[in-house]
Amino acid sequence: MPAVFIHVSDIHFGQEKDDRVYIHGDVKRQLIADARDVVASIGSGGAHGILVTGDIAHSGVREQYEEAGKWLDELAASIGAEIHCVQMVPGNHDLDRSKASFAAGQILAHIRDGGAKEFENILRNPTDRAALFERFEDYGKFSFGYNCPLNNEGAFASEMEVTLAPGRAIRFIRFNSSLLCHGKERHEHPELMIGARQFTIPRADGVENIVLVHHPLHWYKDQAQVRDYIRSRVRVMISGHEHDPKVIVDAVEPGCDLMMLAAGATVPFESNEIYTFTYNVIEFDWDEEIDGLSVTIHPRAWNPQRTCFEDDQQRLGGRSPKFSLQCPSFRKAEKLAADESAGLVTSTGRDAGLSAIDPVIEMVPIGPLMEGDQVMPSNIEGYEIARLRFFRDLLQGERLRILVELGALDKGFDERMTQGLERRLLDKLVSGGRLEQINKMIDQLISEKDRGV
DSSP states (O other), rough: OOOEEEEEOOOOOOOOOTTHHHHHHHHHHHHHHHHHHHHHTTTTTSOOOOEESSOOOOSSOOHHHHHHHHHHHHHHHHHHTTTTTTEOOOGGGGGGGGOOOOOHHHHHHHHHSSSHHHHHHHOOOOHHHHHHHHHHHHHHHHHHTTOOOTTTTTTOOOEEEEEEEEEEEEEEEEEOOOOTTTTTOOSSSSBBOOOHHHHHHOOOOEEEEEEEOSSSSBBBBHHHHHHHHHHHEEEEEEEEESOOOOOEEEEEETTEEEEEEOOSSOOOOOOOOOSEEEEEEEEEEEEEETTTTEEEEEEEETTTTTTTEEESSSSTTTSSSSSOOOOOOHHHSSSOOOHHTTTOOOOOSBBBGEEEEEEEEEEOOOOOOTTTTOOOOOTTTHHHHHHHHHHSSSHHHHHHHHHHHHHHHHHHHOOOOOHHHHHHHHHHHTTOOOOHHHHHHHHHHHHHHTTOO
């Protein structure tokens, strides 16, 4: 069975003014209903998650992410996905430019006037890095709850791996292409960089990488190096930003394909025949015939006359285009043992083959270790949702209240509180059997906030 994801990009919560408040609100509600119907028509029994390729907010502030969280919850519920199964990356609108310090401006100018050497030297200095990342404060708090933390050392981030068949999986790799954004970027003379810390992503036999990033390749000053790593180590690259849906499959070499999928804007400020409201439903599956990756896209676009979403017949190859990608990492994996396929039968009793298993999602961080990497077993029922609500829906003072009242903080505690430390303390409580109490306190604190207590 395929792994099904809803793909949205450039939603821009908080951009609405005047009558656009009502129009955009209606579009978002119609998208939720449409996604439910499309997923039901696929017959997969529900979707497995949501992919967001940047610009969730319009100006990167908490209130905009609060609205985004409510909408993502409704979307996840409509498609039968867990509300925490979201993979996201930041866009240029997800940074709060009001938090850009003078030091950050000087650092950005220094990197833009230089190149990879200057970028790496800045990333090596914790104080300089902090000046760049402070603009992502509210986005960082939001994404942390979804287990999509920014790598605050400037490297790639990756937690979610999806097994499609025994020995065959895809892994989502998240890039931050917006770290050097300052408001005047142009792709004709690119000033953005991905940096070697991000684009040197790992290989693993049996695992194909799916990169999520906001800006397409031609926006990077280091695009030549990024392209080499993408072409050799990535099977699908999904981007946003340009509001113009496109898909290209590049035959890199015999036995190796690369799909470049550019998203349209889910909610552009103005909509017209070119830049209309769009989103995608994407199916990832194992292509047993070629031992490759099958990607089926269901592109959806807004019909202004019918005021609803429908099949997009003009972009991304028309209605439900299906692509079979040659995958060297799949072929390098050990051959599947005969007993792995034994006993896999359909409801009719016919041998179903290996591709008939349900996709399995695991949250296993890879890459450079960061403070706050997941330490809890992912099979503790209710943990993922509790973690999401704890970090996304509560202020730091409210989170500290839970940690103190449930005894996670020892007497005389004097460490500087960080998200990573909060995560470890939350995990300590859960491992001690306090999950039910945590959920009750979260409910209580949210109720008090709603009542203005």
